[in-house]
Amino acid sequence: MKITAIETVPYAIPYTKPLRFASGAVHTAEHVLVRVHTDEGLTGVADAPPRPFTYGETQASVIGVIEKVFGPQLVGLDVLARERVHGLLHRTVGNPAAKSAIDMALWDVVGQALGQPASRLLGGYTDRMRVSHMLGFDSPPRMADEAERMRDTYGITVFKIKVGRHPVRDDLDVCRAVREALGDAAELYVDGNRGWTPSEAAAALRELDALGITLAEELCPADDVLGRRRLVRDCPVPFVADESATTPAEVTRSLLDGAATAISIKTARTGFTQSQRVLFQCEGMGAEVVMGNQIDGQLGTVCTLAFGAAHAASSRRAGELSNYLDMSDDLLTAPLRISGGTLAVPGLPGLGVAVDEDKLGRYRQDQ
Structure with missing residues (x-):
């Protein structure tokens, strides 16, 4: 063909x-x-x-x-x-x-x-994934309200909180508000999009550790080589490289240089073929992975889901699969449905969508 x-x-x-x-x-x-x-x-x-x-x-x-x-x-x-x-x-x-x-x-x-479904051809480990929802910048009450709405409507209990603002206390107030609203049953982790300095991130992590966060992603630029290395060394949870490790070679350098201990895989930037190479490198080096979100619509979400569900390592953590809910419309003939905090892989051949x-x-x- x-x-x-x-x-x-x-x-x-x-x-x-x-x-x-x-x-x-x-x-x-x-x-x-x-x-x-x-x-x-x-x-x-x-x-x-x-x-x-x-x-x-x-x-x-x-x-x-x-x-x-x-x-x-x-x-x-x-x-x-x-x-x-x-x-x-x-x-x-x-x-x-x-x-x-x-x-x-x-x-x-x-x-x-x-x-055959593409997810089955990629590995076929499971037919669904737990869903994590990203919370973008807003006031503490609004972000806490959004988290509660996602939990009550879709059963989502895993949340990625965007941080990296100045002053840092604004982000810390948000994290505390979300934890208070959701209680200890929810899983929370943070993503700084390189917004803090290494020293700001180190101070914030000491406060965030008491809130029980499970991951810290790109809190400071990877170009701050020594500061980032110290930050990652002392980080109490896996430190995720995202936009600083977008190719298999960058993933290897990031892990070996001490710039990260975990990797975000985004099919929107590495497809399925390169994403497998990244995933297998991480498995071989003992690094965890999380399926990230490129602010995808439903079609992009289907691709993330197909890959994440295909492998044991990429389905272990909740995937960032819900931010299409913030779009006013979408292109698929059959909309995706999150239920009980999970999203099922379409069972039709290929990606299974039209x-x-x-x-x-x-x-x-x-x-």
Whole structure:
């Protein structure tokens, strides 16, 4: 089965509530739908969420590199020639979301051709994951109220709290408010998006330890080499590298250099193929992983879920799978349903989802 075309469709769907964090804020999902067409009539689909404040990609750059570079290189290749495909993709530097969307769309095609869910082809460990919900910057009462609403409505009991503000006490007040609202039964962890200095983060961790947090993610920049190393060495919980470790090589350096003891895997930036390489490296080096969220819509969430549920190590912790709930609409014909704090993998071949063409027509930006 050969690739005949790679299609890109830019679209924009507003959020009902912007997600704010130390390195930026997202008000609208300005993503690119990527479709890989084949000569046997099967089409694979995936989502590319550009994050210019983190990786430098935009809608225009995703479309440009796929239409002008990747598409011409890949058309005519067999969909199963994954090493050949990745060899060509990685001749071009950067562009993680564009590369990842192509990779996952190809896995979608293969699953459809074999009549098997992509998650089963990736490993098939379980059919569902526990859900973690990200809480973006807001006042302590509002963030605590959101956490309670997510718990009461969807059964979610794991929360990632965005921190990294100045003064630090604002974030500490939020964490205390969320813990007080949810009680000891909830799991809380924090993500600084590199917003604090190493000394600020060290002081905050001493306060946060009393709240029973379970992970600390990117509290300070990895470029603060010595400060970060000291912070990680003294951190009482696994210290997660996210945007500082986006490739297998960066993951290895981060773990060996003492810049992290755990890794966030995001299929939106490493697809399925590279994510497996990252996961297997972490297993071999004894580092935990968490399935992260690229502020995904439902299609991106399905991809995170498919990969996370496929492996024992990536399904051990709750995955960040719920922030599509803040979008005003979505593109899938059958919306995802979180129940009892878990999300089930669609059981149909490939990714197991379909795009609503009417909605796509409503939100696409190229017409």
